[in-house]
Amino acid sequence: MSQPQRQPLVLGGTIDRFRYNGNESSPREFLARTQQIPKHDSIMIAAASPDVHGASPQDDGWFLSDMYAFNYLFKGLGASQVWLTAADPIQILNIHGDYLHGNDFQGRKVVLSHRLLNTAEITTPTVVLPEDIISRFLHEVRVKSVQAVSEGKPLFLMIFCHGDENFTYFLNDNDEVSGLKTKDLRDAIVDGCRVTLVSTACHSGGMVEFEPGNIQHVPLNVTAILAADHKNESNAWQQSRSERKRTCGSIFASSVIKSLTSSDGVAMQPKDATQLQVATYNAYTRSIIDVCRTDITKFWDKQNFTFSAKDDDWEEAWKGHTGNPLSFPSAYPQKYFTDRWDQLVDIPYTGDLLSKYHMDPHPRNVNEDVAEPTALTGGADQSERLRAKMTKAMIAVDIPEMAKTFLEMCPRDWERGHGPGLRSMLFDVVEKGADNRVIRPKIDIDQFIKYRWELGEIGDLLVEHYQLPKPNNQTCLLWNDFEWLPTMSAVSGYTGRYELVRRRLIHKDFNPEPISSQGPSFSRFTNYVAAAVALSTRPQEDDEKIVEGLICWMAKYKEFYKTKCNEDSRVLLRRRAWQRSIRR
Structure with missing residues (x-):
């Protein structure tokens, strides 16, 4: 008589309320029928x-x-x-x-x-x-x-x-x-x-x-x-x-x-x-x-x-x-x-076949190099190009250009969570202007972008200041965590280290919460910094010291943030000078 079929725990299944991610051996095997x-x-x-x-x-x-x-x-x-x-x-x-x-x-x-x-x-x-x-x-x-x-x-x-x-x-x-x-x-x-x-x-x-x-x-x-x-x-x-x-x-x-x-x-x-x-x-x-x-x-x-x-x-x-x-x-x-x-x-697909070939994520698509949605890649040149475009648009208070530029950033954010609605909001601004858009009218586009842009800049600054490695060698706003985290989860010890650092930062309110006109919270900032800390070659015992320093740095930033005016481009320049002084 054959033995009943047994299977490992399903990927993503929990045992004792802890999730099995498939990189370690299954905690137990179970009957299939x-x-x-x-x-x-x-x-x-x-x-x-x-x-x-x-x-x-x-x-x-x-x-x-x-x-x-x-x-x-x-x-x-x-x-x-x-x-x-x-x-x-x-x-x-x-x-x-x-x-x-x-x-x-x-x-x-x-x-x-x-x-x-x-x-x-x-x-x-x-x-x-x-x-x-x-x-x-x-x-x-x-x-x-x-x-x-x-x-x-x-x-x-x-x-x-x-x-x-x-x-x-x-x-x-x-x-x-x-x-x-x-x-x-x-x-x-x-x-x-x-x-x-x-x-x-x-x-x-x-x-x-x-x-x-x-x-x-x-x-x-x-x-x-x-x-x-x-x-x-x-x-x-x-x-x-x-x-x-x-x-x-x-x-x-x-x-x-x-x-x-x-x-x-x-x-x-x-x-x-x-x-x-x-x-x-x-x-x-x-x-x-x-x-x-x-x-x-x-x-x-x-x-x-x-x-x-x-x-x-x-x-x-x-x-x-x-x-x-x-x-x-x-x-x-x-x-x-x-x-x-x-x-x-x-409702059948009526678009062109070339787009389908390059972008359809269906497993039966014979193209092995299907691009992940909005998955930007690029190193320093890409980052500097977008930084120059955004700075120029901010100084000119060109809101549609700011929106268009920001849509080139934050790969994979636009297909998850609030992303679909926020992406449509920015497309609406590009096509109709900030005053004529209909999607999420309560959000101030200028404040929305500057809040995220500034946190991205601070994320890069903190990684540089604490001499941490850049995840995927990418800046905060160009980091593709969709590719990064599944790869790193296979590295022994990384996931646990990342989770502890990330949770510590969240519990200490590391991420400045937006006001309602700035839209939803921007978790990319915290996740990027946590990934950089977890990637460090320093002993894990040093993580707590680094985390405390990060929290202290952001507390000073938040105090300064209360007195600033986002709409004033002169304040933007003063803020950059202040950031450089804090870094020293």
Whole structure:
């Protein structure tokens, strides 16, 4: 009799709330299949930002593309469903037209349209005020978790929004300070409730992972399928090549959906299987990674998906962990998800084939040198060229030129987190001027760029001052961490050192927080400096001394920053002189 198949822990899986990144040996191996017969029927609650003002597919509408893709796919499944949004679907359709999902080069699906609403092909969401969405979501979790425990059913939660490095999730777009925290969610779930959590948020892994040096953070003990680990942002699809420049959902959502709709995906039943044989949860999550690698993107290894199993029970049947709607009832045909997804309207790629050849990240693209989206490369010449362009534009107060130049910087930032919306905002400025743009009008473009530009300059200055190596031999604003971090994570000791330094800087408020008119926080600055410290050949014991020096330096800078006026070019020159004096 053959031995049952066993597999290593899925890449990105957690054991004892610590994430396995695949570079070390798997902590344990698990059965691929089980004889369990789960009968759970989940109670589902989902919530998504943005509100109407941020719902453009050129801004944060990609969260809504994700939400409605799952809404359509899960229609009618589970014991009950509640979908919460601050953006009325009819209103946003009237403004922006149909919402699409997927890789532009491979064709996309229409996941929200007037037709889908009118024919009840999606579950009509409950529209709430932006300021009420978090409290309403937590109220639903409290009530439904009590019901789930009393009826012996799992609770299935989905969260579509931005997240930050302190594991705060911003379902309310109008509040850039407070948001949904892990503790809030934990307190809302009653004891004994079995929870599955799915989220596309940046840093969503922080909900289920411990992080080095942060003993106060207590992760959730839940089953989770998440778009990012605790230290990284989630990745959206690249902008479409059409004039509308839409961002149509996340790579994570496409991977999960493909695992459900592919014959090689989540079902994974061998042809000679008995009805009792089902995949374990470890095998199911591995199918998401496998599908991402073979059917979604060449850059599958840079996505940082994170998975957890309640009580680390990776050998339970995946249907037992997730219940419905992620696993459909046995009464439904096995190709239920496939057939349903195929019924959606296709929007084929209509651009030129040369662009597709050079830019399509799909694994079946025969071009082995596909360019990563906005992945700038270049050494000192590139940096000096952009510095000269930006300085000239700042002195002339040429806001469109400043925006155009800044779009040449920060590789990979434009496809993750706030990036899609901020990129569209800057394109809007280039095309229409700062005063006539419509995307994110509350942000002052001059202040937005100067805040980031100045932190980039300071990052370079600090690396030089402390005689630290430049990560990838690149300046802060040209650093491509998308290439850097996966490569360095294979270097013994680097990841742990980087994480400790980065977390220490974050806890000490190293990064100056922007005011609302300057846009979201700029984590590139802290990440770059932390990478430089971790790359140092000095003994690791010296890191604390360097970190304290960095924190002290930035404290002096912040004090000076309070008295400056960004709009005055003469102050810019005085500030540079002050920086040189501090460096001495």
